[in-house]
Amino acid sequence: MIYDYIIIGGGIIGLSTAWQLQQQQPRSSILLLEKESDFALHQTGRNSGVMHAGVYYAPGSLKAHFCREGVTATQDFCRRHRIPYQQCGKLLVATNSLEEERMVALLARCKQNRIDAVPLTQKQLKKREPNISGVGAIYVKATSIVDYQRVAQTMANEFRSMGGHYLLKHEVIGLSEEKEQVVVNTNHGIYHGRFLIACAGLMADRIARMLDLPIDFQIIPFRGEYYQLSARLNNLTQHLIYPIPDPNLPFLGVHLTRMIDGSITVGPNALLGWKREGYGQYNLDLKDSWEMLRFPGFWANLKK
Ligand SMILES: Cc1cc2nc3c(=O)[nH]c(=O)nc-3n(C[C@H](O)[C@H](O)[C@H](O)COP(=O)(O)OP(=O)(O)OC[C@H]3O[C@@H](n4cnc5c(N)ncnc54)[C@H](O)[C@@H]3O)c2cc1C
Structure with missing residues (x-):
């Protein structure tokens, strides 16, 4: 089978994209692939749980606009699905x-x-x-404030109840583009899609590299x-x-x-990690490669 859309990543971006797309195109077949055994196990489930109002963003920017609209939309979503906030x-x-x-x-x-x-x-x-x-x-x-893991799980339920498909424990390990489809290779088989949407969070650059796309960014390990x-x-x-x-x-x-x-x-606090040879080495050895960055006052204040 060829899916209309394959989405990589079951964080809030992948799930909200899948959920919105399924609402806008109810007849489309959409498959979401997540490498972990559950949703929101990375940034989405480990963040501060804040619905930001958009204080910091440049006036007129999309960030400012989305943030203002996003608080209200997220609050509405929570009320509709009885998620406490x-x-x-x-x-x-x-x-x-x-x-x-x-x-x-x-x-x-x-x-x-x-x-x-x-x-x-x-x-x-x-x-x-x-x-x-x-x-x-x-x-x-x-x-x-809210529990984003709960928000993400609810979006996954909504997506599935509208006919969407998802597969957990499916890690995308290779991608190739043919004339009419994208071939998605995972640790549990091959899937075909007419369109691919990558929402892989901190793995974004690795996914782009699987397709040899000429990207101008690289994720730097940061903790x-x-x-x-x-x-x-x-x-x-x-x-x-x-x-x-x-x-x-x-x-x-x-x-x-x-x-x-x-x-x-x-x-x-802020810890930046890299191998001495340079960025692009992903097997970080925590002992020798994490380095403290800035915030010297943080530790002193915490001790107080
Ligand atoms: C410490 C911290 C605090 C934050 N606090 C807030 C906050 O309070 N409020 C706020 O709005 N934002 C906050 N943010 C930002 C927010 O959490 C992120 O912008 C958001 O969660 C990003 O979602 P995502 O779906 O892009 O990424 P993720 O949640 O990281 O999801 C990406 C998913 O892709 C999957 N994936 C990756 N590679 C593959 C592959 N090859 N195959 C299959 N699946 C794959 C991963 O397993 C993961 O589930 C915070 C971020 C951090 C780091």
């Missing part, structure tokens, strides 16, 4: 005058992105979050670790607490995240 809101806290300046610029960006964001004085911040110190903050109301605070601290904060981002760093910064199960995590 909490609109706990987010505080971006400034701790010095430089961050205060950046905070003003960020507020202007929120306005341009049509995000409901309110400035808080030091006193108002203390009142909202007695355990957090800062000279001021931005309160973003729409930011919410961020979060710590869970002890359960007695579950009421330490009521909001998600983020720093005002430093434009010199490609991260949101170390943050306190309320999780939907009531726990609080703190992180991430």
